[in-house]
Amino acid sequence: MNQIEAATNEVIEVLRNRKVPIGISNRHVHLSEQDYNTLFPNEPISVAKPLGQPGHYAANQYVDIIGPKCTLERVRILGPLRSYSQLEISLTNARELGLKGVIRQSGDLMSTPGVTIRSHSGEITLKEGVIVAKRHIHMSPLDALIFGLSDNQEVSVGIDSDERKTRFDQVIVRVDPSSALELHLDTDEANAAGLIGNADFAVIIRDE
Ligand SMILES: [Zn+2]
Structure with a gap:
């Protein structure tokens, strides 16, 4: 692997592991x-x-x-x-x-x-x-490319809240050019995960 390839992989790895903002829909x-x-x-x-x-x-x-x-x-x-x-x-x-x-x-x-x-x-x-x-995660086509995901695919997300660490499966990926990266949960799901506001984050879980 040459140096450019190694650097590129490192950048993609960082982008793939970045935190996904959560929007709680009342x-x-x-x-x-x-x-x-x-x-x-x-x-x-x-x-x-x-x-x-x-x-x-x-x-x-x-x-x-x-x-x-x-x-x-x-x-x-x-x-x-x-x-x-x-x-x-x-x-x-x-x-x-x-x-x-x-x-x-x-x-x-x-x-x-x-x-x-x-x-x-x-x-x-x-x-x-x-x-x-249905719980879903909005993303742009570029984000979908980075995460290796496609529209309507189901993924799992992890939420590392203080007292209610939670994993949600069956999260639909919604890809649209006008979308910003954001996980949308409703108030029942947010309460189950111990989320307190819109300042919380999730990570996309990649099952190896
Ligand atoms: Zn939404």
Whole structure:
């Protein structure tokens, strides 16, 4: 092995072992433009806080989620608006609401539960669209190349928290040119791993 090759391998090894930021997704709603306009006529969606993925943000707008068993109040809308509406909750939320918790990838909404969404000035009922997001890790094509991973592949990640060291299997890799490297977990998963905020990191486990 020549010197350049050795140096390159060393760099790749460092990049492969780097820490993956974790984004903890609290329950939230994505809305289509049509559904948004029904809920918030005359109130353009506005940015409260940018999220880890470029262009994504928590909006200033909230809604109430009305389930068969209870109402979840002040659930945040995440922007930008999409071509479809979708409510993402944890399994704990699903139990509270009285809805079946269906674990799916974002956008895979066939045969998922529906729900009623209410704002201060409107109400819509989705026929389907309530999911518990399947845990996933966003990355760019360059990161995928470095890690030796491809879109839709499943990987394992390790989280070295102080008192709840955890390994998550069945994490879907989502490769997109507009993505930043980030593991997305919901609040149930984050609590199980003893994560306390968004300053936590995971590592991708490579089984030899
Ligand atoms: Zn995500």
